[in-house]
Amino acid sequence: NKDIKSFMVNTRIKKPESLKEKIVRKVKLYEDSESDPKVFIDKILDDIIGVRILCLLNDEEAKIYATLKEHFLRNTVEYNGTKYLIGDKDDTTYPYLGYFNETQPVPQKNGEGIYKLKLKYFYDEDKFINIELQVKSLTHMVWGELEHMLFYKNYRYNLDHEIHSKTMLSINKILTTLDSQLKDLQLHLTQNDKIKDLQNMATKLLYNSVHDEIKEIHDIDLDLREIYSLISQLYFYPYDNYKDALKFSASFFRSISELEIDSEYFKLDSYSTLDLEGEFQQILSEQDDNMFNNETAVLLNELAKKIQELTKGNDIFWGCLISIYNQLLSQENKDNTFDSEKEDKLIEENYQKAILNITYNFIQSYIDFITEEAIDEFDFSENVSFLNNVVIDVLIKHFSEYKKLDFFLESVHLLKIKEVIKKFYTVHERSLKNLDINLSEDLNNDQKEILVRLISNTLKLQIEFHLKGKFDSECLASLTKDSAIDDIIWTPRLETQKLEQLSEGKLEIKNLNDLFDNLYYEEGEDIDY
Numbered sequence: 001n002k003d004i005k006s007f008m009v010n011t012r013i014k015k016p017e018s019l020k021e022k023i024v025r026k027v028k029l030y031e032d033s034e035s036d037p038k039v040f041i042d043k044i045l046d047d048i049i050g051v052r053i054l055c056l057l058n059d060e061e062a063k064i065y066a067t068l069k070e071h072f073l074r075n076t077v078e079y080n081g082t083k084y085l086i087g088d089k090d091d092t093t094y095p096y097l098g099y100f101n102e103t104q105p106v107p108q109k110n111g112e113g114i115y116k117l118k119l120k121y122f123y124d125e126d127k128f129i130n131i132e133l134q135v136k137s138l139t140h141m142v143w144g145e146l147e148h149m150l151f152y153k154n155y156r157y158n159l160d161h162e163i164h165s166k167t168m169l170s171i172n173k174i175l176t177t178l179d180s181q182l183k184d185l186q187l188h189l190t191q192n193d194k195i196k197d198l199q200n201m202a203t204k205l206l207y208n209s210v211h212d213e214i215k216e217i218h219d220i221d222l223d224l225r226e227i228y229s230l231i232s233q234l235y236f237y238p239y240d241n242y243k244d245a246l247k248f249s250a251s252f253f254r255s256i257s258e259l260e261i262d263s264e265y266f267k268l269d270s271y272s273t274l275d276l277e278g279e280f281q282q283i284l285s286e287q288d289d290n291m292f293n294n295e296t297a298v299l300l301n302e303l304a305k306k307i308q309e310l311t312k313g314n315d316i317f318w319g320c321l322i323s324i325y326n327q328l329l330s331q332e333n334k335d336n337t338f339d340s341e342k343e344d345k346l347i348e349e350n351y352q353k354a355i356l357n358i359t360y361n362f363i364q365s366y367i368d369f370i371t372e373e374a375i376d377e378f379d380f381s382e383n384v385s386f387l388n389n390v391v392i393d394v395l396i397k398h399f400s401e402y403k404k405l406d407f408f409l410e411s412v413h414l415l416k417i418k419e420v421i422k423k424f425y426t427v428h429e430r431s432l433k434n435l436d437i438n439l440s441e442d443l444n445n446d447q448k449e450i451l452v453r454l455i456s457n458t459l460k461l462q463i464e465f466h467l468k469g470k471f472d473s474e475c476l477a478s479l480t481k482d483s484a485i486d487d488i489i490w491t492p493r494l495e496t497q498k499l500e501q502l503s504e505g506k507l508e509i510k511n512l513n514d515l516f517d518n519l520y521y522e523e524g525e526d527i528d529y
Contacts, residue, residue: 004063008054014047046118047132058137065104065115065135072099079128084120095123097131112140139176194242198249202232205256206324213261214320227321230409234325234361255331264347265323265330269312271351277301279356289372290381291388299392304359306400317405326354362408363392366418370425378433387432390452391421394459402467413467416512420462424455427493427520435490447489454482458492458519465515476503493521 014022023040033040041048053064072085077098084098098120105113115135120128136144206228215221235252239245280297310318329350367388375384395417399407406412457479464472480499483491498518501507509515 004055004060004067006056007060007064010052010054012050014045014050019045019048042128042130046130049129049131051131051133052141053133053135054141055135055137058140061105061115061135061137061140065117068117068133068135069099069101072101077122079120079122094125095121097121098128112143114140114144191240191242195236195239195245198245199232199236202235202249202252202256203228205253206231209256209259210261210324214324217261217263217266218316222316222320224317224320226406226409226412227317227324229411230321230405231325231328233410234358235328237361237365255328259327259331261324262327264343265327266319268319268322268351271308271312271348273305273308273312274352274355275301276304276352276356276359279352280304280360283356283360290375290384291367291370293382293385293389295389296385296392299389299396300359300363303363303392303396303399304355306396307359308355310403315403321405322351322354322358325358326350329353363395365408365410365414366395366421367391369418369422374429377429380434380436383432383435387425387455390455391459394456394463398460398463398467416466417463419512420459420466423462423516423520424459424492431490431493450482450485450488451490453478454488454490454492457482458494462512462515462519465509466512471502473503494519495521 019041022045033044055061055064069085071087075086076083077086077096078084079098082100085101086096086098100118100120102118104115104117106116108114117133117135119131119133121131122128203225207225211224214224236245236248239248277297277300280300281294284292284297307318307322311322312319326347327350330346370384370388375381378384398417407417408414457475460475461471461479464470464475476499479494480496480503482488483494483496483499485491495518498507502509507518509518
């Protein structure tokens with residue numbers, strides 16, 4: 001069953017102690033065997049061998065049972081007047097596995113149902129081994145084990161049956177909620193995986209469709225795989241629902257297949273550098289949230305100019321990215337009438353659109369984890385745009401030095417740097433949401449500069465470590481000095497002793513998670529600001 005991706009199979013043979021306990025507890029069954037241990041074990045005891053299939057979600061239990069039953073529905077055999085389903089259509093030579101079909105799930109004393117299959121492994125005439133096969137989800141397994149440990153074989157007299165019932169009912173509710181959350185998580189991960197598959201298909205299709213033509217234009221065989229990946233990432237970025245992504249992919253794949261690379265799109269040095277602040281203002285004004293403000297448009301325009309500079313410079317990879325993206329935009333608006341003047345105008349318009357789209361998408365993809373609900377929790381909505389602008393400024397400064405396009409590629413740097421930003425927001429959310437950064441009369445320009453510097457250097461320290469594997473000494477010194485100021489309105493949750501150890505080279509940091517653990521106070525610890 002392709003719908004069931006994760007499961008485990010556990011087995012056990014009943015231990016002597018457990019077997020003794022069952023004989024005492026089920027004395028009637030033992031009497032039915034005429035006190036013959038062999039008859040009791042072989043003929044009557046139905047779970048001497050136990051097999052458990054453990055799946056993630058409650059819903060998957062029925063799917064696994066249906067798959068198992070489908071296997072057994074091929075043929076039947078009769079033993080002692082009882083019919084057993086078996087898997088083989090024609091061959092009933094020994095050994096084979098038989099299943100006594102009964103209504104599933106089987107009711108239990110606690111009111112919950114369980115998928116429990118009674119099997120017989122026939123290895124010779126009138127010779128078999130009984131096997132009990134259970135299908136349980138993670139939460140049902142936990143619930144069952146808890147009840148088993150706490151009550152089933154707890155022989156101390158329990159005076160309060162009501163406490164027992166309430167306790168197990170409460171645990172069951174918690175586990176039901178957990179199952180629902182696991183289901184949502186699996187759906188989200190499955191959707192992401194499927195969208196990634198579409199994205200990878202687009203990347204390969206781009207390579208097959210345009211690579212040879214670009215090689216001919218530049219008269220050199222370039223490794224443009226990161227460019228194709230980045231274009232696919234840009235186009236699929238708006239989609240977090242698989243059905244929507246699938247619908248979009250049909251037209252996008254067709255555009256790629258029909259794409260005929262035109263060398264005119266690669267003559268980028270003829271364009272003047274565009275000032276797009278007004279266009280970014282328009283884009284931001286159409287947003288319903290408080291993520292950005294007018295200063296954001298200035299920062300986005302700065303990044304757009306940097307990208308244009310790289311595009312028209314000696315970096316052939318940036319040139320290829322913008323050129324291919326531009327031609328894909330033109331492909332969407334293509335008509336069958338040829339007009340050279342109209343074609344030139346379309347190339348220019350789509351060049352501007354490409355710069356706008358790519359710049360805005362790059363920045364948005366770094367901070368898209370900030371939800372509307374999170375924004376609503378801030379007492380001062382201006383704080384969100386203030387913080388975002390500081391983050392954007394830090395990103396632009398790092399990119400301006402780094403320059404390579406893999407800075408924005410998910411598989412290389414984007415997700416790791418985004419992790420740095422997300423960690424900063426998570427650690428400081430409580431202390432920042434009710435802080436009046438922009439409107440406070442007590443916050444003079446000097447204090448605001450220190451505040452910006454603290455946030456910038458906290459992020460810079462971590463991004464620098466990710467990109468270069470080392471720490472900037474000036475950044476460390478500034479961060480240590482500013483963190484020690486007494487009358488500042490806010491300070492980050494930093495371990496100042498660890499900062500000093502980093503400055504002195506006495507603290508070894510292996511990776512980003514190691515840096516997070518050493519840099520920040522633990523989130524559950526209360527700190528006075």
